[in-house]
Amino acid sequence: MKKxxxxxxxxxxxxxxxxxxxxxxxxxxxxxxxTKSFTEWDGLNPSTFKGMDNYIRxxxxxxxxxxxxxxxxxxxxxxxxxxPVATLxxxxxxxxxxxxxxxxxxxxxxxxxxxxxxxxxxxxxxxNAEYGLINKIFELMGLEYRQNWLGDGDSGIVAIxxxxxxxxxGYQFILLLSAANSIPEHYFEAAQIDxxxxxxxxxxxxxxxxxxxxxxxxxxxxxxxxxxxATMNIMTGGGPGTSTYTLTYLMYRSAFKVGNYGxxxxxxxxxxxxxxxxxxxxxxxxxxxxxxx
Amino acid sequence: xxKILAFLLAAVMLLSLAACGxxxxxxxxxxxxxxxxxxxxxxxxxxxxxxxEHEPVTLRVYVRYSDDDTILPYDYAVxxxxxxxxxxxxxxxxxxxxxxxxxxxxxxxxxxxxxFAVGSVxxxxxxxxxxxxxxxxxxxxxxxxVEKVLxxxxxxxxxxxxxxxxxxYTGTEVxxxxxxxxxxxxxxVEIPRTIEEWxxxxxxxxxxxxxxxxxxxKEQWICNALYDALVTRYIPDGLSSLHDGSHSIREEGYLKAxxxxxxxxxxxxxxxxxxTLNYEQATNLWYNGQAAMFLNGQWEIPTTEQYLxxxxxxxxxxxxxxxxxxxxxxxxxxxxGTPAGLSVCTxxxxxxxxxxxxxxxxxxxxxxxxxQRGSTTIAxxxxxxxxxxxxxxxxxxxxxxxxxxxxxVMAGSGTNTELYTVLGEGTQSLLAxxxxxxxxxxxxxxxxxD
Numbered sequence: 001m002k003k004x005x006x007x008x009x010x011x012x013x014x015x016x017x018x019x020x021x022x023x024x025x026x027x028x029x030x031x032x033x034x035t036k037s038f039t040e041w042d043g044l045n046p047s048t049f050k051g052m053d054n055y056i057r058x059x060x061x062x063x064x065x066x067x068x069x070x071x072x073x074x075x076x077x078x079x080x081x082x083x084p085v086a087t088l089x090x091x092x093x094x095x096x097x098x099x100x101x102x103x104x105x106x107x108x109x110x111x112x113x114x115x116x117x118x119x120x121x122x123x124x125x126x127x128n129a130e131y132g133l134i135n136k137i138f139e140l141m142g143l144e145y146r147q148n149w150l151g152d153g154d155s156g157i158v159a160i161x162x163x164x165x166x167x168x169x170g171y172q173f174i175l176l177l178s179a180a181n182s183i184p185e186h187y188f189e190a191a192q193i194d195x196x197x198x199x200x201x202x203x204x205x206x207x208x209x210x211x212x213x214x215x216x217x218x219x220x221x222x223x224x225x226x227x228x229x230a231t232m233n234i235m236t237g238g239g240p241g242t243s244t245y246t247l248t249y250l251m252y253r254s255a256f257k258v259g260n261y262g263x264x265x266x267x268x269x270x271x272x273x274x275x276x277x278x279x280x281x282x283x284x285x286x287x288x289x290x291x292x293x
Numbered sequence: 294x295x296k297i298l299a300f301l302l303a304a305v306m307l308l309s310l311a312a313c314g315x316x317x318x319x320x321x322x323x324x325x326x327x328x329x330x331x332x333x334x335x336x337x338x339x340x341x342x343x344x345x346e347h348e349p350v351t352l353r354v355y356v357r358y359s360d361d362d363t364i365l366p367y368d369y370a371v372x373x374x375x376x377x378x379x380x381x382x383x384x385x386x387x388x389x390x391x392x393x394x395x396x397x398x399x400x401x402x403x404x405x406x407x408x409f410a411v412g413s414v415x416x417x418x419x420x421x422x423x424x425x426x427x428x429x430x431x432x433x434x435x436x437x438x439v440e441k442v443l444x445x446x447x448x449x450x451x452x453x454x455x456x457x458x459x460x461x462y463t464g465t466e467v468x469x470x471x472x473x474x475x476x477x478x479x480x481x482v483e484i485p486r487t488i489e490e491w492x493x494x495x496x497x498x499x500x501x502x503x504x505x506x507x508x509x510x511k512e513q514w515i516c517n518a519l520y521d522a523l524v525t526r527y528i529p530d531g532l533s534s535l536h537d538g539s540h541s542i543r544e545e546g547y548l549k550a551x552x553x554x555x556x557x558x559x560x561x562x563x564x565x566x567x568x569t570l571n572y573e574q575a576t577n578l579w580y581n582g583q584a585a586m587f588l589n590g591q592w593e594i595p596t597t598e599q600y601l602x603x604x605x606x607x608x609x610x611x612x613x614x615x616x617x618x619x620x621x622x623x624x625x626x627x628x629x630g631t632p633a634g635l636s637v638c639t640x641x642x643x644x645x646x647x648x649x650x651x652x653x654x655x656x657x658x659x660x661x662x663x664x665q666r667g668s669t670t671i672a673x674x675x676x677x678x679x680x681x682x683x684x685x686x687x688x689x690x691x692x693x694x695x696x697x698x699x700x701x702v703m704a705g706s707g708t709n710t711e712l713y714t715v716l717g718e719g720t721q722s723l724l725a726x727x728x729x730x731x732x733x734x735x736x737x738x739x740x741x742x743d
Contacts, residue, residue: 042415044400044423062736129565151566153727237511240568241722256394258711259415 075225179213211287370657449630464670499561513717531701551730628700
């Protein structure tokens, strides 16, 4: 091993393809994005340098704050529902029989492989203010709780976040299930000999040993929430008005609807910074030490 | 040995990565397209423009092709083209409703169609600057197209600088407020002449569980069109005067119109969840006789007549007051265009043929709309007789248009896209009742700088 690690040329040769790909596909676009964020650009013709104008305008733009707030709400709803539910499902499936394991693994993961358009259309009909299933259920229960789920400025973003949460909980579940399955069985056997209940074993053994997986789940849940776009684009188009805009939507609006690509790049940079900060905080706060079984 | 093996593995990995990438495509030459040329067409000595005199040409056309309004005229034009220019084959690339995003990407990547439709001045200006579109004046004068364009379509034909970049293929249509007379009669509600009566009618229908006006509010342009309609009751130029800067958003008319929109929403004129209602859902309510009114362009007339027959009619936008009814009934929304229509890519390998074909298509679109649909709002002169009887609504419109006192650029589209977008967001919020009229004015003032 030491011999291989000492061979710098070999290391370089092995990592070069990946590094080239990352540079071309990630770093180069990021650099371009950053430089264009200081310009006025219509997306076709040469851009004009405008200094900090786009950023100053961005911080004065009420839609920026709406987008920021909605991104946080989206991330919170997603994180607070997805991770606990995925954990419970993962533990339940881990402790179940072979057939059930297979069945539930496929069933829970199924929504994640569906197209966002299909899921959005499904929920659109369920949320329909006049004929939607959810309002009908309330009606059948005799409750006067008819809601205009997507047309209301306040509930719209939560309603959309729930759709995304529903669709991708299965993904988190698979991650957590594989993490739980990778914990050596002898820890649980030892706990069982000591008279530990299943609940306590999960609490004291499974959860702490899954810290690294939780770190990854947290990052994808939160950054996924901050980045949200497709679901609201299909379901509300950012509306009513701008009430379901996120930063990604602001970026899309600026670049593709208004034709101001420079301003769109500035919003994209803010989004990158936001996701970067969240990732750094999570990396610092959760599972700081590598767990080796 | 291990070292050599590792080097070999790395080399294999690099080679496989390189193989994954595609080789730069060899420059594509225009297809000889023998197989694409219409089959079974023998060059005829009798026809001066026979196939034999021309090299087969394939042109890529990027236009809307999504509903009867766009599919039927295109198919008609292609059918005619096969007879008149059999050496030309059109390859359709249907245009999505994407605010011109795909078209911009096409320009940026150089993958441009030969002929394309463009509807926004902002995009057109960018394309001119990028060199994708150039002045067509000389060519369309030489082939006689200029003389065929009707004066009513000049606003779509000539750019601000007097040059021609677009060939209008549809007339500058107006927006109409349709009514289902049967629903009004059945509920003993008078067809509204004033905004006040309109609000009262909405309250009555709402109480009876009938949808008054199913606006397809997911599309912001129709929200703008409704607001534009209300603004014309106070400021005849509607949103156009806001776009050209001749009026300030602080003028009372804009606020009053926003308050009217707010009042209509509060009276239950629009269905719940109106901002998530798409065109199909809205027209479903209208065509099935479940809605009392409908707002759309005049292109809606044929389909509405098909579904509702004599029960449907269009009415002037209700006036601000009974006294103003006579003066404002001929103030239309829409009817003024901005440069838009078919254009030809400068980079086309068959540039000259593409211009002739684009002119031909524009003519045939107009011909179809006039002869087959009985529409008189066309952009290009048509010498053929109308083959269908002009419908009652179309005949009424033809008469009313003669007396038009003012027109607007429909919903303020095609010009200042930022203002148009902010207006769309604001009017949508008013429809949903999540913004007050005063806040709406403030949000617009932020953009106009008033």
